[in-house]
Amino acid sequence: MPEYVEYEHTPHTESEFIQQIVEEISNSKLYRNPLHVATYPVGVNSRMETLEKLLDIESNDVRMIGISGIGGIGKTTIAKAIYNSISYEFKAKSFLENVRERSKTHIGIIHLQEELLSNISQNKILKIETLLRQCDCFASGSRIIMTTRYKSLLVKRNGLSTYDYGVKELNEYEATKLFRNHAFLDNKLYEDYLELEKKAIHYAKGLPLALKVMGADLCGKTINEWKDALDY
Template identity: 60%
Template sequence: MASSHQPKNFDVFLSFRGEDTRRSFVSHLHKALTQRGIQTFIDDNLTRGENISEELLKAIENSSASIIVFSKNYASSSWCLDELAKIIECTKKVLPVFYQVDPSEVRKQIGDFGKALTKLEKKINDKTKVQRWRDALSNAANISGWDDKNSCTESELVQQIVEEILNSEFIQMPSNVASMQLVGINSRMEAVTKLLDIESNDVRMVWITGLGGIGKTTIAKAIYDRFSNHFKAKSFVENVREWSKTEQGKIHLQEALLKGISEDKNLRVSTIYEGTRRINKILCLKKVLIILDDVDNADQIETLLGRFEGFASRSRIILTTRNKRLLANRNCLSTYDYEVKELDEDEAIELFRKHAFPSNEVPEDYLELEKQAISYAKGLPLALKVMGCDLCGRPKLEWQDALDCYETNPLEEN
């Protein structure tokens, strides 16, 4: 019987010669990739044999990209060369790293690298396989990659590789927000994404404004999910308005922010002044992504971000608010505003039906009632969702009673 187990998909497959790099460069690279949320395959637990394993072949096939770390003994391993040939044959994106070996030696199979390959060839009777190896080496070495001689330190080389992976289209970072299930979210996310312009070197602040229940927080969470892996220091601070009502609440917000942008996940703040000082110290040193959700006055912003006296280059700050008057307080940062509009008629119908009629089949005698409910919601996603859930499965008479109640007592914004 065929197994029902589905092979795992990976963002990156790591190919390397263990004796050269497993405990040094590759271990640092693997740790950096996984810390940034990049699903990376490394063959730590595979049993080596004469031929490449089926598990390894599947891992290569199910990886979006492969990083090949060429080192001095890479060509002495038939296992590595079989891996390489498979990678060249089927991987969508190949990224070579030349670690303590000259790219021309790999491309032309000369020098010590070529000698290792020639020595291996003498043990192999299969000329077709050997030619496949040589072709794969030439192809891979001709691809633009990284030469460790061009990097000051190994840590800088690792950082360059990780940033390249994160900025590549083939990586689909996981999202905690089910964007595909959120009506109208994609176009709104794209609009905010353009304003953020993650690749620019300036510091940017983007305000997401609009009525309560319009979807500001949902958009901010989706943006955070999409881009948080581009930043080592990041924090999503929720319910700023509510927590800021007391001094202890403000300290709680500062601690939440600091835990995201600092190395210390157990830190504690004694006073608001101490918290602001510690936050400002970090903001000057690190590229950060910070989202402050539901801000309604300037004091809350100063408590959490200080007076904008210094942010590290390429930092991004997003604030959601109902209070557009806050935007009048422009500062020295590049500041942009995105006002979230109500859902259009088609979007409102789609969202309401998701919750009121899960089967997406609307009885004809409910169409007028549905139209009435949608008009009361005025394009607010939260209202459409709440009413849809409330009315789902109820008979017509109860719909009419509920609609009469909505008309006289509109849903409060929250």
């Protein structure tokens, strides 16, 4: 049977009718605005599987997962991917970026808090003067995901289940795949570059950001330029 939407009042114009439809879709679970994760999200799916188990969204507790690791290891990429994967399960959600830089001042913290509340509330002009510090402000079933370089920030609090997920470097297969995606046009590796590729991957030490930057920088360059860049 077809479904019908009942509105509070009958729209007088076509533009009003269209606007009501847009609002209904925007407020429904069918509406998604996924975050950009990565052009080549190598190794992300396997790491998401572990995170999904820790998040256990069927559980009714309030749970925080810390995605920890050194800079460039892919914490934000993984956080965006898991957000896209599970956000539709929640009525209210928010993704805040560059928190470390933006929270260096009191005003920056206030703006972050206002952005958070604005994202999870229909009131888009919320203003606050204090920060949320207590765990009892979160509804049952809430999930908080935080990326951090420091595990010490994952402080356990009453009423909050805290878990740490330490991101591991890409293994050799994953590192090679990611590097080739960025370093070679059409992902085509020439045999003359094989040893140089191995050296570049060794330098990157499994860090996705390093592999991406090095690959993009070397892409399209001659073998001699590769040797100069890698001090071969």
